[in-house]
Amino acid sequence: MIPKDPVMLLSYMNTQLRDFYGSLDAFCEDKNADRKELEEKLASIDYVYDPAANQFV
Structure with missing residues (x-):
């Protein structure tokens, strides 16, 4: 389940992008x-979203 709270979402997204996905589109x-x-x-x-870093900055 994707978090609704923006701060929790930030942590979740950057972890997912770092560990499992090569891009936001793939996620x-x-x-x-x-x-x-x-x-x-x-x-x-x-x-x-910074595609070069593949994370939200």
Whole structure:
């Protein structure tokens, strides 16, 4: 289950991206998650996806 709280989501996403997925698109495809929704929720706490680092920074 993907966390709803933005701070918990940040930790979850960066761990998932680091340990299991080569990109945010790969995560979203595997988990059937809405990329735009994830990015908007994390943008609300001033984090954006950095494809070069494959994490939210």
